[in-house]
Amino acid sequence: MTTGQPLSAEQVVALLKFAGIQIGNERAGQLATASQELFAEVNRVSAFMGPRREIGMDVKFSHAQDRTEG
Amino acid sequence: MPPDGGLLDLELTEVAEQIRLREISPVEVTRATLDAIAVHDSTLSAFITVTEESAMQAAEAAEKAIGAGYYLGPLHGVPLAIKDIVSIRDQRSTSGSKILADHVPAEDATVSARLRASGAVFVGKLNMHEFAFGVTTENPHYGTTKNPWNLAHSAGGSSGGSGSAVAARLCYGALGTDTGCSVRLPASYCGISGIRPSIGRVSNFGVGTLAWTLDTVGPMARSSADCAAMLSVISGYDARDPQTSKNPVPDLTGDIERGLAGLRLGLIADYSLEGLQDDVRLSFEQALALLEESGATIREVPIPDLDLATSALMTIDIAEPAAYHAQWLRDRPQDYGDDIRTLLEQGEMYTATQYIQAQRYRSMLHRSFTEAMHDLDAIITPSVPYTSPRIGERTVSIGGKDIGLIDAIMRYQALPPLAGMPALSVPCGFSSEGLPVGMQIIGDAFDESTVLRIGHAFQRLTDWHRRKPPLLS
Numbered sequence: 001m002t003t004g005q006p007l008s009a010e011q012v013v014a015l016l017k018f019a020g021i022q023i024g025n026e027r028a029g030q031l032a033t034a035s036q037e038l039f040a041e042v043n044r045v046s047a048f049m050g051p052r053r054e055i056g057m058d059v060k061f062s063h064a065q066d067r068t069e070g
Numbered sequence: 071m072p073p074d075g076g077l078l079d080l081e082l083t084e085v086a087e088q089i090r091l092r093e094i095s096p097v098e099v100t101r102a103t104l105d106a107i108a109v110h111d112s113t114l115s116a117f118i119t120v121t122e123e124s125a126m127q128a129a130e131a132a133e134k135a136i137g138a139g140y141y142l143g144p145l146h147g148v149p150l151a152i153k154d155i156v157s158i159r160d161q162r163s164t165s166g167s168k169i170l171a172d173h174v175p176a177e178d179a180t181v182s183a184r185l186r187a188s189g190a191v192f193v194g195k196l197n198m199h200e201f202a203f204g205v206t207t208e209n210p211h212y213g214t215t216k217n218p219w220n221l222a223h224s225a226g227g228s229s230g231g232s233g234s235a236v237a238a239r240l241c242y243g244a245l246g247t248d249t250g251c252s253v254r255l256p257a258s259y260c261g262i263s264g265i266r267p268s269i270g271r272v273s274n275f276g277v278g279t280l281a282w283t284l285d286t287v288g289p290m291a292r293s294s295a296d297c298a299a300m301l302s303v304i305s306g307y308d309a310r311d312p313q314t315s316k317n318p319v320p321d322l323t324g325d326i327e328r329g330l331a332g333l334r335l336g337l338i339a340d341y342s343l344e345g346l347q348d349d350v351r352l353s354f355e356q357a358l359a360l361l362e363e364s365g366a367t368i369r370e371v372p373i374p375d376l377d378l379a380t381s382a383l384m385t386i387d388i389a390e391p392a393a394y395h396a397q398w399l400r401d402r403p404q405d406y407g408d409d410i411r412t413l414l415e416q417g418e419m420y421t422a423t424q425y426i427q428a429q430r431y432r433s434m435l436h437r438s439f440t441e442a443m444h445d446l447d448a449i450i451t452p453s454v455p456y457t458s459p460r461i462g463e464r465t466v467s468i469g470g471k472d473i474g475l476i477d478a479i480m481r482y483q484a485l486p487p488l489a490g491m492p493a494l495s496v497p498c499g500f501s502s503e504g505l506p507v508g509m510q511i512i513g514d515a516f517d518e519s520t521v522l523r524i525g526h527a528f529q530r531l532t533d534w535h536r537r538k539p540p541l542l543s
Contacts, residue, residue: 007419012419015418015419016415016418016419019418019419020400021399021400021403021415021418023415030412031412031415031416034412034416035416035419037474038384038388038416039416039419041380041381041384041385042381042384042385042420042424042428043424044378044381045378045381045382045385045424045427045428045431046423046424046427046428048375048378048427048431049427049428049430049431049434050427052430052434055430055433055434056430056433057426057429057430057433058432058433058436
């Protein structure tokens, strides 16, 4: 799997607008810069897990791993 | 002899014993604690609210009850403080934010109610990183909490007020919350003990949310035994929190006395000893040698793909807060500190599949840790690979390289929350600059008992947890 590309300020504005959040161009530029490293990290996990289809999401995991009940 | 007669140097379990024996009174202890807060908190900014009046009323009630023969147990009459994200009825509970600056809950969180029922005296609400969403407790609304070991250095976060207050003897124990690191990091920076319990061991009812699938409440105190005393009281099923487990709570305070003999400890191969500052390596290796000399066996275990742990944690621990804060972010964005607002906006841009991939990684990590624990009692790492940085610093120097603060913190801290395992941080030495070094003890799910037992045995062999910050000398 390939990883994603950094977002431009215009793309940040568009994405947040889609989510219902309005921000100005200056803040969008700062956010795009601040997000590059973080989004690269996020993409690393996605790229790693993408091909591993045998691993599920253990929904019970987030509900206490209750071994006596599970 | 200090003005309080050394009263505040006692650990929680020690002061509790003196109260039980009626050698000292809850009123005397609470007065001494409030006086110490009055002296030191203007320097430390550990508290958001000091609850002097209600604390003295609770202390007087405890004194009367104990005098009449109604002793409730080892927290009766003992002054504790509570992170400001945990509700105490009729007390302001800000979560360290401007948005909740005037929030006064009408009822206790379950953990507060259980502490109250055990006779604890609440002396105040503690400073924290805004909404528990950060690691520095550089709070734009309530001030920056300082580290009592060096006021120019960070107390950590998000439970920085809890770490600072316990280390400075401004309470005998505190509650923190831990989503990615927030009990264990300030415990390590401030030279105290702090435990993150298994997810589901302690109720989150009445506790502000950061990330639903990671959040836990955890005790912070001077020693492992003190943490055990507090955890015993707050643990167990709560009908008002569906995530709590019905697993029985073991005898945490009794089990800790069983020593180290026969315990099997693991070091993560190519990981537990890698990338450490020299002082941290030295203290950690000395701690390992001591554990081994005292009857534990230590061997290396491989756990694969740990280099993605920080990435997974940052994905979950930004996406879930963004969902929780969605309405406030749209209605009151200007009321957030800039760091929090930026993180929440970033969380709004994650995709659903990115979040799910991170949760799947977590499932994989949980299996890896569970497998490793089959023939181990605990896994040992440093708490963090460095000592507390100066306030405002966002990188740490390790082996001549500048490493981003989050990467350095999460190297060891991210593992227990992702894997769902309990973990205790205990002090295991000091750097040449006089800053505490922490050791992390990770147990199998719901085995807080063994984790606390190892911490307690280590603290019977060492005096790191008894050292006193220079501020108090």
